[in-house]
Amino acid sequence: MSAIVVDPPTETLSTAPPDSLAERKGLTKKEIAADHPTWCPGCGDFSVLALYFKLIEKRKLWHEQITTVAGIGCSSRFPYFVQAHGVHFIHGRALSFASGVSLSRPDLHVFVFGGDGDAFSIGGNHFTHTARKNIKLTYVVMDNWVYGLTKKQTSPTSPKGFKSKTDLWGAIDQPINPMKQAISAGATFVARTTHTNPNHVLQMMEAAMDHDGFGFIECLSECVEFYPGAFDPSNPRKGGVFNLVPKEHDVTDEIAAYRLANEPFPGYFGVFYQQQRPTKNRLEAKVNEDARQRVPGLADWQILKQSFDRMK
Amino acid sequence: MSESILTAPAGEQRRAIPPEQRIKEAVIRLAGNSQDGIQAIGGFLARLAGRSEQEVMTFMTIPSTISGGPSIFQVRLGSGEVLSAGDEADMLVAFYQHSYDQHLNSLRKGGVVLYDSDHVEANPEWQQDYRHVGVAISSLTVEAIGGTAKDKGKNVFVLGLLAKIFDLNLPRLEQLIRERFGGKSDSVVNSALSSFHAGYAFSIGDLMETFAFADSQKRTRPQVVMNGNEALAYGLIAAGVRFGAGYPITPWSDIMELLRRELPKYGGSFIQCEDEIASVAMALGASYGGRVAVTGSSGPGISLKAEAIGWGVMAEVPLVIIDVQRGGPSTGLPTNVEQSDLNIACFGGHGDSPRVVLAPASVEDCFYTAIESVNLARKYSVPVILLTDQAIATRIEAFEEPDFAAVCQDISPDLSPIPDAKPYDLSEALGVPKHAAPGTRVLSGKYPIVTGLEHDELGHPSASPRLHSQMTAKRRRKLQALARSLPRPTVYGPPEGHVLLVGWGSTQGPIREAVDRARAAGDSVSALHIRYLNPLPNGLEEIFSGFHQILVVELNDEGLYGYGQLAAMLRARYCDARIQGVNKCDGLTFKVKEILAVLQNKLAASKANPKI
Ligand SMILES: Cc1ncc(C[n+]2csc(CCOP(=O)(O)OP(=O)(O)O)c2C)c(N)n1
Ligand code: SF4
Ligand SMILES: [Mg+2]
Numbered sequence: 001m002s003a004i005v006v007d008p009p010t011e012t013l014s015t016a017p018p019d020s021l022a023e024r025k026g027l028t029k030k031e032i033a034a035d036h037p038t039w040c041p042g043c044g045d046f047s048v049l050a051l052y053f054k055l056i057e058k059r060k061l062w063h064e065q066i067t068t069v070a071g072i073g074c075s076s077r078f079p080y081f082v083q084a085h086g087v088h089f090i091h092g093r094a095l096s097f098a099s100g101v102s103l104s105r106p107d108l109h110v111f112v113f114g115g116d117g118d119a120f121s122i123g124g125n126h127f128t129h130t131a132r133k134n135i136k137l138t139y140v141v142m143d144n145w146v147y148g149l150t151k152k153q154t155s156p157t158s159p160k161g162f163k164s165k166t167d168l169w170g171a172i173d174q175p176i177n178p179m180k181q182a183i184s185a186g187a188t189f190v191a192r193t194t195h196t197n198p199n200h201v202l203q204m205m206e207a208a209m210d211h212d213g214f215g216f217i218e219c220l221s222e223c224v225e226f227y228p229g230a231f232d233p234s235n236p237r238k239g240g241v242f243n244l245v246p247k248e249h250d251v252t253d254e255i256a257a258y259r260l261a262n263e264p265f266p267g268y269f270g271v272f273y274q275q276q277r278p279t280k281n282r283l284e285a286k287v288n289e290d291a292r293q294r295v296p297g298l299a300d301w302q303i304l305k306q307s308f309d310r311m312k
Numbered sequence: 313m314s315e316s317i318l319t320a321p322a323g324e325q326r327r328a329i330p331p332e333q334r335i336k337e338a339v340i341r342l343a344g345n346s347q348d349g350i351q352a353i354g355g356f357l358a359r360l361a362g363r364s365e366q367e368v369m370t371f372m373t374i375p376s377t378i379s380g381g382p383s384i385f386q387v388r389l390g391s392g393e394v395l396s397a398g399d400e401a402d403m404l405v406a407f408y409q410h411s412y413d414q415h416l417n418s419l420r421k422g423g424v425v426l427y428d429s430d431h432v433e434a435n436p437e438w439q440q441d442y443r444h445v446g447v448a449i450s451s452l453t454v455e456a457i458g459g460t461a462k463d464k465g466k467n468v469f470v471l472g473l474l475a476k477i478f479d480l481n482l483p484r485l486e487q488l489i490r491e492r493f494g495g496k497s498d499s500v501v502n503s504a505l506s507s508f509h510a511g512y513a514f515s516i517g518d519l520m521e522t523f524a525f526a527d528s529q530k531r532t533r534p535q536v537v538m539n540g541n542e543a544l545a546y547g548l549i550a551a552g553v554r555f556g557a558g559y560p561i562t563p564w565s566d567i568m569e570l571l572r573r574e575l576p577k578y579g580g581s582f583i584q585c586e587d588e589i590a591s592v593a594m595a596l597g598a599s600y601g602g603r604v605a606v607t608g609s610s611g612p613g614i615s616l617k618a619e620a621i622g623w624g625v626m627a628e629v630p631l632v633i634i635d636v637q638r639g640g641p642s643t644g645l646p647t648n649v650e651q652s653d654l655n656i657a658c659f660g661g662h663g664d665s666p667r668v669v670l671a672p673a674s675v676e677d678c679f680y681t682a683i684e685s686v687n688l689a690r691k692y693s694v695p696v697i698l699l700t701d702q703a704i705a706t707r708i709e710a711f712e713e714p715d716f717a718a719v720c721q722d723i724s725p726d727l728s729p730i731p732d733a734k735p736y737d738l739s740e741a742l743g744v745p746k747h748a749a750p751g752t753r754v755l756s757g758k759y760p761i762v763t764g765l766e767h768d769e770l771g772h773p774s775a776s777p778r779l780h781s782q783m784t785a786k787r788r789r790k791l792q793a794l795a796r797s798l799p800r801p802t803v804y805g806p807p808e809g810h811v812l813l814v815g816w817g818s819t820q821g822p823i824r825e826a827v828d829r830a831r832a833a834g835d836s837v838s839a840l841h842i843r844y845l846n847p848l849p850n851g852l853e854e855i856f857s858g859f860h861q862i863l864v865v866e867l868n869d870e871g872l873y874g875y876g877q878l879a880a881m882l883r884a885r886y887c888d889a890r891i892q893g894v895n896k897c898d899g900l901t902f903k904v905k906e907i908l909a910v911l912q913n914k915l916a917a918s919k920a921n922p923k924i
Contacts, residue, residue, distance in 0.1 A: 031757060035772060063759055064727075067750040069597075079761055080772060085750035087600060088763035088773075089593065090623050096590040100597020100605065101750065103581060104555045108601075108750055126593075129586040284581045291576030301720035303577050304550060308713055311536045312363055 026060040029053050034083040044195035044221030044231075045075050045142055048113070051201045052082065052140075055209065058202070066109050069098040071123060073115035074149045075142035075221065092122030095130040095139065102137045103281060109209065110137040117147050120156040120176045131214050132186035133280040138208045138215045142195075143178060144223035145230050152226040159265070162227070178218040179261035183254060183273050188213040190257065190273040194220035196235045197242055200269060207271060213279045234266035245270030334526045337390030338478065339398035342470070343415040344407030346383035349467035354385040354708070356471055356488055360480060361389055362537035362710035382410060389478075391525045395828075396821035397707070399903040403477075405470055406432055407449070416442065424520060426473070428466075445519050447473065456510030457503045465507030472511020479524035482512065533712040540678045540704035540818075541566040543711075544634065545574070547682025548606055550714070552723035553632070554580030555598035556606040557591040562646050563705045564610045564636040571606075588613035592620040592633070599624075599631050600762060602725025602749030604689050608634030608698075611644060611653055614660070621695050622661035623764040625787060628736070628745040630689035630696070632682075637701040639899050648899030649703040651817055652868040654877040657697040658846040664784055666791045668696040669846035673820035675704060676711035681843070683719060690723065692790050693745045699845070701867075703901045704818035729753040733760040736769045738782055743789035795847035800855070805831060805838030808858040811914055813839040813894075815865045816878055819902050823865055826907040835915055845878070853886050861914055865894040865907060 032053045039045050056066070068086040070076035071094035079086030089097045098112045119127055119141045130139075146164065147153040154164040154171045157178065161170040182190040189211040193204040201219060208215030220231045232238035245268045250256055257273035295303045340357075342350045388398040400420035406412035406427040412434075419425060421441050427434065429446035438444075453469040468489065475485055489508055493501045516522070538546075545567045548556070554575060558568040571582040585591040591607045598605035609617065614635045624631045637653045639645025657669045668688050672681035678700060689696040726749075733754045735745045748760060761771035766783060768774045803812070805827050815823040820841045830837040840855060842848065856862050864879035870893055875883060879893040894910045896902070 034759070062753075063757075064751050064753040080763075083757065084759050085748075085752075086759065086761045087597075087627075088761060088765060089596075090619055090764055093589060093593040093620065096585065096593035097597040097600070099583075099590075100555070100557065100594035100599075101601050102597075103583065103594075104598035104603065104605070105601040105751065125586050126590050129590065284576075284583075288576040288579055288581070292579065295577050299720075300578055300722075301550075301716040304546065304720060305716045307546065307574065308536045308716070311538050311542075312359070312534060312713075 024062070026057055027062065029057060031063075032056050032083050033081065035080045037081045038077060039074060040225045042222075042224040043074070044144065044223070045078070047195040047198055047201065048075075048140060048142055048219055048221055049078065049081055051198055051205060052078075052111070052113075054198075054202050055205045056084075059206070059209070061109070065107075066111060067098075067101055067105075069094050069101065069110060069112045071114045071118040072149070073118045073147070074223070075113060075115040075144070076118055076149075078113040092118050093126060094118065095123060095126045095137075098137050098139075099130055099133075099135045102135055103284065106281060106285075111209075112137055112139045114139075114141060115148065115155075116141060116143040116145065116157040116178070117155045120178065120181065124156070124176075127181070128185040131182055131188075131216065134186070134188050134213045134277055136213055136279045136281045138205070138211075138217075140205070140208075140217045140219055141178060142221035143218050144221050144227055145175075146223050146227040148223045148226060164226075177261055179272055180258060182216050182218075183257050183261065187216045187273070188275045188277050189215040189271070191215075191217045191271045192220075192267070192269050193217060194231060194234050194242070194269060195222065196220075196231070196237070197269070200242075204271070211274065213277065231266070234269075240266060242266070243268050245272065333521055333523045335523050336392055336526055337388060337394065338403065338523070338525075339386065339388045339401045340403045340405065340474070341384060341386045341401040341415060341418055342405045342407075343382070343384045343411035344405075344466075346381055348383070348407055350383045350385045350407075352492070353467045353471050353474070354387050356485065356492070357387050357389060357474070358537045358708045358710065359488055360484055362535040363484060364481075364531075364535070382414070384411075384415065389525065391527065395825040396904060397901065399905050405474075407466065409433065443520065445516075447514065447516070447519075449473075452510060452514065453507050456507045465503055468504050469507040469511040472508040473514060473516055474511075475508075476512050476514070476516050477520070477522050479522060531712075535710040536713045537708060537710045538675065539566075539706055539708045540672070540675045540700055541636070541706070542570060543675050543678040544672070544682045544698070544700060544705075545570040547679035548632070548686065549574060549578060549580075550679070550716075550719045550721070551683040551686035552603070552721045553606050553686055554578060554603060555595065555601075556580075556582040556608075557585050557594035557598075558582070558607055558609065559585055559588045559591050559613060561588075561610045561613050563638060563702045564608050564613070564634065566705070567608055567634060567636070588616040589620060592617040592631075596620060596624055596629055596631055599629050600747075600750070602727070602751070603723055604630045604632060604686055606632045606634065608632075608636070610636050610638050610646075611640040611656075612642065614653060614656055618656070618660045619662075621667065621697075622663060622665045624695040625661065625665040625667055626663075626764045626766070627762045628693045628787065629747070629762060630693050632685045632689050633695060633697045635697055635699050636705045637699060639897070645899045647702065649701045649818070649867060649901055650897055650899065651699075651701060651819070651866050652877065652897065653699060654816075654845060654866075654868070654881070657699050658881070664788070666694075666788050667846065668692065668694055668791065668794065668844075669699060670696065670844055671699040671817035671842075672704065673817065673841055673843065674711075675707065675709035677843075678704065679711075679714065683721075686723070688794065691744070692794055693747065694787075694790070699817060701818050725749040725751075727751045729755055732756045733758065734769050735760045735762065735771055736767060736783065736786070738769055738786060740786075742793040743786040744793075791847045795844075795850055798844050798847070798849035800849055800851045801840055801842060803838050803840055803855060803858075806836075807838070807855070809836035809838050810859065810919075811835075811837045811861045811863060811911060812856065812859040813837065813863050813865050813907070813911070814842065814878070814882070814891075815839065816842045816845060819865055819867065822902040822904050822907060825904045826911065829904065829908060830911055830915075835911070837911060837915075842878070845881075848881075848885060852882070853888070856886065856888060856890070860890065861917075862888070862891045863894050863910070863914060864891060865902065867897060867902065868895055869897050870895045 068079040072091035233240040428449035430450040595605040595607035639650040765773040866876040876893040
C-alpha cells in the first residue's frame, strides 16, 4: 500500500461476549481483529499488529478497557485494524490527543501507534513534552526510516545517504536517534525492538504497558516498498545480528542508557532506560485531592456560589 | 427608606445635596502609572456599585499595560442601565503630568480635572474649558500614613476623595478596603484606612461642589462584579466542563489561569500544553473521552488550531474553542480590541467544515454563552467557537448573580453497554452522530473508529463518491437543523424605520446607546444584535425588510470589496444591496459618537432619497 486506501472495510464477524463479567473469557484474535490491514504484503507493520493482538489476548484486556490512537501514516492506520474503540487523528498530534484521553479517563489504557515522521518530525514537540510530563500511555513508534504513506520522502530517522524522492543523491541531514531523543526528553520507559523478533516485541509491549508512565518503544518495522532491507543487519535470518541489551546494563542509569543508544546500527535491543517518576495523571489527581479538601462536601453549584460570593 | 449602598446612608453622614447636584451617572477616568493601583480604585468602585441594592452598574475599560507604564481606568457609575464605557469623562483624575497632558482631551468640556498638584502643572490654556481642581495627593498621602510609606496609598486617598465628591457609602467602602487588605498585616489595613480617611476628610467641598447619585429602582437579586474572561470561565464550569487545555496568549491567558486554579475543586483539570496544536488535540482527546472539553486562544493560536478543529468537524467530536479576539493579523495588536476573527471562526478550515460560532454581547452574556456553547457542542456533536474580544474580556460589569443550582449541570458520560455502535448513522433525522465514548461496551462486538478520514457509518475509511457526498451533507444538515431552532433576534427599537444598525459581540452597548441618542433626537433608528453567527438564525431577511438601510457596525476593516466580515456574510446570504458597513480598526472600542456620525450621513442620504 502507499496512498490513502479506498477499498471498503472488510466485515469481521465476532460473537458478542456474554453479558455477565464473571463469565467473560479473554478475547480471541477473531474478536480483536477488525478490517483486514491495507498494508503492502510483507510490511513490517503486520507483525506489530499481530503482537498487539497477542498482548490483548495474553493480558486478557477487554474491548472497553483500551483505546487505540494514531496519527497519520501507513503505520497510523493501525486503529482500523483493531476491533476496539479507536481514533485516527491528524498527522503528528496523536500523542496530544491520547494525553487528553489518558488524563480525563483514568479507567482506560491508551495505546498509541505511529510512524517515525509522525513521532519525530511533525510531532517532535509533542513527543518531547508527553515524555517529560510522563503521561500514562504506551507509545509504539513503527520506525521504517522513511515516509511510507506519502511514498518515499526522507524521514527524520533516514540515515545519511538514503536515496529518497526528496534527497535523490542521498540524505544529507543528521538523523534523529529515537533512543537518545526519548531519554533526553525525560521519558521514563525507553525500549527498542524490531518486527522480525516477535517474542521480543511482545515482551517489550508487556513491559511498556506495565510501566506506570510514558512507555515508549521504538520498533523497527520495515517498509518493503520504499526501504527494503533497511534492517537486515539486525536480522539474523538475513545475516545480521540481534544483540540484546547486555544483562549488566543498569536501566536506571541514564548515562549508560545514552551510551547504549550511541552504538552504531544495529545496536542493542531491549529496555534502555526505565525510571519510576510520578505520572502527570497522578500529580494532577493529587492537585485535585488537595483542592477538594478545601471544599469538603460541597456540591458543584455551592463551590461556584462560594467563588461568586467573593465577587460581590 | 431602603439603605442605598452606593450612596451614603441617611443620617448625619448624608449631606444635604441640592437637587441639581443629584446625578444619574458619572464617567470617571483615572490616569497614572500601573504601579499606583489605579485599577484597584476602579475595582473598589465596581464592587461598591455591585453591592448596591439600586440599579447601579459600572462599566470599565482596562487597557492592558506593561507594568510600570502609564495606566488608565475608566469607570461609569450610574443609577440606571449603563450600556457603554462612556465616550467622554465627567471627571479626570490625573496623577502625573503625562496623565494630565495625554488624557485631558478625554474630558468633556466643563468637566472636572482633579490633579495631583505635587506632580502636575496645570496648563493655563486649558483652564477655561475644564474645571481645574488641584490637590496635593502625594504629600497628603505621605502625611496621612507617615513613616517611610512614601506615596503608596495614593490610590486609596483618591478613593476617599471620590467618596466625598460623590457621597458614596463610607462604611461599605471601609469594609471593602478591609476585605481587600485583610490577608495582609494589620498595619497594611490600618495604613490603607488612614489614607482613605484622609482623602475623605480633605475639605474638597471648598474647591468644588459635590454630587450624589439619584435613587433608582431596587434590585431583586444580588449583583456580582467581574470581567468577561472571568464570567466566561465560570460559565464553562457551570456548564459542566471539567477538562481544558491551552497555551498562554493575551488576552486569553486569564481564562486558562482561572480554569487551572478552579477546575481541581470540581475534580477537573486544565493542562498547560507546549503549544496551541497540542492544546486543541488534548482537548479533543478529552471530549472524545465522553465529556466536552475546552481549548482557547487568541488570533495567532486560533490559526494553529485550524487543522484539528477541522478534524472535530469531520469526526463530529464536540469541542468548545474560545477565541478572545485582538488586533491581527500575526502578532498584531496584542492588547487591543478587534472583531476580525469572524472569518477564521466561520471558515477557517480546509474542506467544507461547518461549525458553530457564537459571540456574547456583554460580560454577563459571557457566562451564559459559555453554557450555551457547551450545550450546542454536545447536542450537535460539533466544534463550537465562542468569539469574545479584548474589550469584553477585560472590562468589568456588575450583573445579577445566577441561579447557581439551576445553571450548574452534570455532563459526565454514560458508559453503560449498548447493543450496537453506528456513530455516523446516515438515517439519523437531523444528521447528528451518536458516539459511544471509549469504555462503553458494545454488545455486537463491533467497535467504532472516530476518524478524520471520510468514513462509512461505522467510522471506517471510505472514499466512495456517494458516501462523501452524503456525509458532507449530513455534517451540513445538522447545522441547518440548528439554524431552524435558533430564536430570531429581537429588534432594539421599533421593527420599522430608516436605519437598522446590525452588530455582533462586544459592540452591543455603544450601538444601543447610539440608537437611544438618535431616537431621542428624532431619528428613525433601530438595532439588531446577532449572537449566533454561524449558522445565522433564519428570518433575518424579514427583519431587514422593515428598514431602508442596514448598517453592519463592526470593529474590522472594510475589506477588499468594501464590506466588513459580518457585512460580507450577510450580503452573501441575502444578496441585499441595502446592507452596508460601518467599520473601524483603530484597536479601540466604538465610541457612541463615532457611530452617530456615520448614522447622520446615512440618514441624510436616506431622507434625500427614501427609496435607497
Ligand atoms: C499536516 C499534514 N502534513 C502532511 C501530511 C501528509 N503525510 C501523511 S503521512 C506523512 C508521513 C508519514 O510518515 P511516517 O510518519 O513515518 O509514517 P509511515 O507512513 O512511514 O508509517 C505525511 C507527510 C498530512 N497528512 N498532514
Ligand atoms: S510502510 Fe511501506 S511497506 Fe508498509 S504499507 Fe506503507 S508503503 Fe507499504
Ligand atoms: Mg515512516
